[in-house]
Amino acid sequence: xxxxxxxxxxxxxxAPTSAVPQTIFMYGAIFAIFYFVLIRPQQKxxxxxxxxxxxxxxxxxxxxxxxIVGEVLHIAATGKDGAATLADRITIxxxxxxxxxxxxxxxxxxxxxxxxxxxx
Numbered sequence: 001x002x003x004x005x006x007x008x009x010x011x012x013x014x015a016p017t018s019a020v021p022q023t024i025f026m027y028g029a030i031f032a033i034f035y036f037v038l039i040r041p042q043q044k045x046x047x048x049x050x051x052x053x054x055x056x057x058x059x060x061x062x063x064x065x066x067x068i069v070g071e072v073l074h075i076a077a078t079g080k081d082g083a084a085t086l087a088d089r090i091t092i093x094x095x096x097x098x099x100x101x102x103x104x105x106x107x108x109x110x111x112x113x114x115x116x117x118x119x120x
Contacts, residue, residue, distance in 0.1 A: 071094075
């Protein structure tokens with residue numbers, strides 16, 4: 001009874017099995033999980049933010065990378081033939097102050113500010 005079990009155990013150990021396909025599958029599955037959970041949503045969010053920043057208009061409320069909240073007063077294009085670039089200068093009003101910020105330093109874009117409401 002023990003002899004047949006030992007013989008089958010010896011056959012299982014002697015059979016060469018390759019772990020390479022299993023390892024490749026495991027790494028592929030881990031990469032797929034990271035891609036769909038981390039990388040893809042971040043790329044999608046970045047594209048949405050860039051689109052919102054490109055379509056800024058007068059009266060929109062923004063938050064700069066430094067945390068200043070303000071309302072867009074003027075957008076000055078600095079690109080050739082009037083093309084919008086990320087280096088555009090934007091004049092905002094925050095409280096009683098007017099500031100000029102670069103379009104690339106805008107961290108968040110809110111909706112249109114309520115008329116007559118303070119920006120800060």
